Amino acid sequence: MKMRADRRSFLRSWAAGAAATALGWLQPVLALAAGWNKAAFEAGNIEGAIQFAGVGEAIPSEDIVIKAPEIAENGAQVPVEIQSNIPGTDQILIFSDKNVQPYVGLFEFRNGAEPFISTRIKMGDTSKLRAVVRANGKYYVKMREVKVTIGGCGT
Amino acid sequence: MKPPGTARGRALRSAIGALLVAITGASPAAQDGPEADRERMVNFFSERFPGVPLQDYVYGAMIVSADARAQYEQIMEFPPFLGDLDAGRRMWEKPFRNGRTFADCFPDGGRNVAGNHPYYDATLDKVVTFEMALNRCLEDNGEPPMRYGEREPMGVLSAYARTLSDGMPMNVQVQSEKARAKYEAGKDIYFRRMGQLNAACAGCHMHLAGRIMRMEVISPTLGHATHWPIFRAGEELMTFQGRFNRCMEQMRAAPFGYNSEQWNNLEYFLSYLSNGLPLKASVFRK
Amino acid sequence: MTRPIRMRVRLDGDVAEIRALIDHPMETGLRKDSKTGELVPLHFIRNLTVSLDGKPVLEAQWGQAIARNPYIQFRVRGAKADDEVSIEWVDNRGERGHASTKVPPAG
Numbered sequence: 168m169k170m171r172a173d174r175r176s177f178l179r180s181w182a183a184g185a186a187a188t189a190l191g192w193l194q195p196v197l198a199l200a201a202g203w204n205k206a207a208f209e210a211g212n213i214e215g216a217i218q219f220a221g222v223g224e225a226i227p228s229e230d231i232v233i234k235a236p237e238i239a240e241n242g243a244q245v246p247v248e249i250q251s252n253i254p255g256t257d258q259i260l261i262f263s264d265k266n267v268q269p270y271v272g273l274f275e276f277r278n279g280a281e282p283f284i285s286t287r288i289k290m291g292d293t294s295k296l297r298a299v300v301r302a303n304g305k306y307y308v309k310m311r312e313v314k315v316t317i318g319g320c321g322t
Numbered sequence: 323m324k325p326p327g328t329a330r331g332r333a334l335r336s337a338i339g340a341l342l343v344a345i346t347g348a349s350p351a352a353q354d355g356p357e358a359d360r361e362r363m364v365n366f367f368s369e370r371f372p373g374v375p376l377q378d379y380v381y382g383a384m385i386v387s388a389d390a391r392a393q394y395e396q397i398m399e400f401p402p403f404l405g406d407l408d409a410g411r412r413m414w415e416k417p418f419r420n421g422r423t424f425a426d427c428f429p430d431g432g433r434n435v436a437g438n439h440p441y442y443d444a445t446l447d448k449v450v451t452f453e454m455a456l457n458r459c460l461e462d463n464g465e466p467p468m469r470y471g472e473r474e475p476m477g478v479l480s481a482y483a484r485t486l487s488d489g490m491p492m493n494v495q496v497q498s499e500k501a502r503a504k505y506e507a508g509k510d511i512y513f514r515r516m517g518q519l520n521a522a523c524a525g526c527h528m529h530l531a532g533r534i535m536r537m538e539v540i541s542p543t544l545g546h547a548t549h550w551p552i553f554r555a556g557e558e559l560m561t562f563q564g565r566f567n568r569c570m571e572q573m574r575a576a577p578f579g580y581n582s583e584q585w586n587n588l589e590y591f592l593s594y595l596s597n598g599l600p601l602k603a604s605v606f607r608k
Numbered sequence: 609m610t611r612p613i614r615m616r617v618r619l620d621g622d623v624a625e626i627r628a629l630i631d632h633p634m635e636t637g638l639r640k641d642s643k644t645g646e647l648v649p650l651h652f653i654r655n656l657t658v659s660l661d662g663k664p665v666l667e668a669q670w671g672q673a674i675a676r677n678p679y680i681q682f683r684v685r686g687a688k689a690d691d692e693v694s695i696e697w698v699d700n701r702g703e704r705g706h707a708s709t710k711v712p713p714a715g
Contacts, residue, residue, distance in 0.1 A: 208669075237393070240492075243556070244402065244676070267638065268672070272668060272669060275666070277663070278660070278663040278686075279686040286675075286680050289636070289672075289675055400681075404629060405631050405677070
């Protein structure tokens with residue numbers, strides 16, 4: 168499939184996948200040893216999640232900027248943006264304290280990627296949202312309360 | 323012409339009419355009919371929400387919350403339901419057995435047509451919705467019609483087809499006496515108390531618009547008809563009439579049902595009230 | 609079945625702004641199927657990598673709390689037009705997804 172080199176290039180994966188299969192190449196670039204912190208992801212409380220994620224020593228920092236709703240419209244799609252202004256940042260980790268499993272995910276930035284991520288997460292209940300940042304091997308944290316309600320007419 | 327409906331409905335409407343007269347200073351005897359209703363509705367809400375531009379009523383309950391609106395905008399930049407819109411586009415573009423497509427049934431390939439619906443069809447003596455028009459297209463081309471209220475194919479097809487009219491100002495016409503009768507029938511439903519909770523649509527969506535009920539902000543009548551279908555939580559596809567059904571159930575009344583005369587007439591009335599406001603289909607809602 | 613990944617890339621100077629929406633149910637394992645009443649099993653993307661010009665720029669580890677049809681937006685310095693942007697993911701069932709596109713000219 169010819170790629171359009173215009174302002175917003177846009178390509179569906181089934182075309183790429185089909186082409187790749189046809190070429191006999193579906194070699195995952197994704198490192199098989201990418202790792203997945205099972206203990207942290209499966210921890211059922213924030214203390215455990217933080218401990219297993221190895222970020223227990225995180226220092227509060229105002230150089231982490233969280234953009235998140237005051238009141239989430241819907242806990243299934245909560246837009247969250249995290250920007251780290253701490254030099255040497257290479258990781259951002261997200262926790263939602265009251266989630267059944269508070270550890271939401273980790274984003275690692277390499278080869279010129281800026282320490283900024285915009286994504287959408289699930290939040291089960293009104294909770295602190297924690298953005299933890301790793302910079303030069305040290306951890307820093309910023310917290311933000313996000314209210315989540317379940318309204319009567321929404322159900 | 324005496325509007326149809328129950329004595330109670332007319333009494334409530336008179337009360338609301340009196341309220342509107344008090345607010346707007348308009349004389350009900352001098353001004354009558356859909357355009358007068360629409361103007362009164364606009365005046366009612368501009369008093370209720372001073373400073374909110376008319377065009378913003380398409381955002382419904384979000385007019386009271388910048389926080390809600392910011393989330394909507396972030397999600398709408400790249401909405402999670404694009405897969406459904408793609409599926410809808412494939413349905414829209416797939417030729418019928420006779421080789422024609424949906425685009426052949428509408429002017430300009432189906433662009434900027436949704437805002438002309440519902441319309442009154444004199445031959446049928448019925449209000450015709452956009453969904454009925456899609457089915458008419460199928461039947462005219464020897465294809466079986468879709469069932470109303472089903473997510474697929476009707477919901478997903480209309481989710482895409484309606485986006486072809488994004489930005490179009492609502493442009494519903496009520497021009498004959500018979501069309502007016504349908505409009506008034508829809509209006510009567512809107513003001514009629516129903517169900518175990520004895521609630522009328524107008525009671526909440528006019529008088530309590532912007533207030534909180536059941537932990538939700540109540541959306542205003544103005545703009546209601548402009549933004550369907552919605553994707554609740556970005557995934558549950560709900561049409562305008564789907565919302566009528568759900569709301570009526572929440573008021574503890576048995577809903578009239580998809581494509582009922584009542585819902586089609588109500589949609590006709592509500593769409594007229596939103597004339598001039600820009601349509602936007604397939605939007606995120608909480 | 610290959611799940612679609614929709615990508616939008618913009619180049620501003622030498623910064624590529626990469627946005628992607630990845631079709632995936634991201635099931636928590638806690639949701640009941642409305643028709644069957646059964647719990648829908650856990651099914652979510654665990655690892656995701658975005659590469660630019662052959663080098664990994666974003667590596668993510670996710671749990672089931674990332675939203676359905678996940679969205680990511682981030683920026684990479686040192687990008688140029690025609691660089692390949694590719695995304696790969698693997699989920700908890702070992703299913704994989706992949707897509708790639710090119711950085712368009714700056715604009």
